[in-house]
Amino acid sequence: MKKPSLAEACQCADLTCDGAMGTQLIERGMQIGECGMLWNAERPEDIKSVHQAYRSAGCRLITTNSFGGSRSMLERHGLGDKVAEWNRRAAELAADVAGPDGWVIGDVGPFGDFLEPMGDTTAEELEGIFREQISALVEGGADAILVETMSDPGELCAGIRAARAVTDLPVIATYTFQKSAGEFRTMMGTKVAEAVKAAYDAGASIVGANCGTDLSLADYIELAKEIVAAAGGRPTILQPNAGAPQQVDGDIHYNATPEEMAGLARTLRGLGIAIVGGCCGTSPAHLAAMAQA
Ligand SMILES: [Zn+2]
Numbered sequence: 001m002k003k004p005s006l007a008e009a010c011q012c013a014d015l016t017c018d019g020a021m022g023t024q025l026i027e028r029g030m031q032i033g034e035c036g037m038l039w040n041a042e043r044p045e046d047i048k049s050v051h052q053a054y055r056s057a058g059c060r061l062i063t064t065n066s067f068g069g070s071r072s073m074l075e076r077h078g079l080g081d082k083v084a085e086w087n088r089r090a091a092e093l094a095a096d097v098a099g100p101d102g103w104v105i106g107d108v109g110p111f112g113d114f115l116e117p118m119g120d121t122t123a124e125e126l127e128g129i130f131r132e133q134i135s136a137l138v139e140g141g142a143d144a145i146l147v148e149t150m151s152d153p154g155e156l157c158a159g160i161r162a163a164r165a166v167t168d169l170p171v172i173a174t175y176t177f178q179k180s181a182g183e184f185r186t187m188m189g190t191k192v193a194e195a196v197k198a199a200y201d202a203g204a205s206i207v208g209a210n211c212g213t214d215l216s217l218a219d220y221i222e223l224a225k226e227i228v229a230a231a232g233g234r235p236t237i238l239q240p241n242a243g244a245p246q247q248v249d250g251d252i253h254y255n256a257t258p259e260e261m262a263g264l265a266r267t268l269r270g271l272g273i274a275i276v277g278g279c280c281g282t283s284p285a286h287l288a289a290m291a292q293a
Contacts, residue, residue, distance in 0.1 A: 254281020
């Protein structure tokens with residue numbers, strides 16, 4: 001039997017995406033500031049063990065270790081020539097673990113700078129940067145592309161257009177919202193309804209939010225309502241952090257328990273969020289409780 005497309009599956013199944021990768025790699029010895037992409041080449045068994053922990057927790061969407069895998073991000077480490085090889089490898093590692101009833105989500109994070117006029121990069125140049133990364137993720141076996149943690153609708157839509165240009169796979173698009181004066185907006189000031197509409201208009205199949213600046217669990221519930229309203233029946237996604245970050249002795253901690261995240265997951269599903277996952281501070285234990293819920 002052919003595996004259903006992700007968009008089809010969204011209509012009929014409760015889907016759980018996975019949780020944070022970075023914190024899991026730090027637990028396995030990665031240094032802050034180290035290039036996480038390097039681990040696809042040099043520590044593939046560690047990457048697969050993170051994927052496996054989330055897969056065993058009940059997550060059917062396995063996100064590749066390629067958040068910082070664009071040429072512009074790799075060039076910061078002097079590794080710009082590794083884009084094709086390491087993104088392909090990232091998808092292959094996730095595919096090894098996802099299995100016949102899981103999906104490989106090819107992850108694309110921010111390119112690390114601003115578009116014109118705040119920065120020097122044009123939308124065309126940015127689309128080229130994203131096309132290169134996404135092509136390699138597709139080659140490695142991605143089942144969908146995730147353009148995530150975006151605060152500029154212009155950047156997010158460049159990622160969606162880039163994916164559309166190189167593949168027919170579904171594109172998932174998520175923004176990072178913050179709350180100021182009681183309203184959710186991207187860092188660029190765009191409100192939820194406008195941001196979500198722009199992403200669907202650019203060709204995304206599934207749109208929502210991940211991460212979030214200082215959002216509480218209650219905030220994510222309010223944000224989910226706005227996203228579902230803006231989506232107008234189209235599939236949505238929310239990958240919250242494990243609560244708002246707390247500063248302790250200069251370190252950042254996320255304190256929401258697996259039980260609290262499970263309660264949040266149940267509420268988000270009830271509000272109509274199609275795919276629930278986790279972002280900063282979430283672990284396989286959180287995702288197991290959320291998938292169960
Ligand atoms: Zn996050």
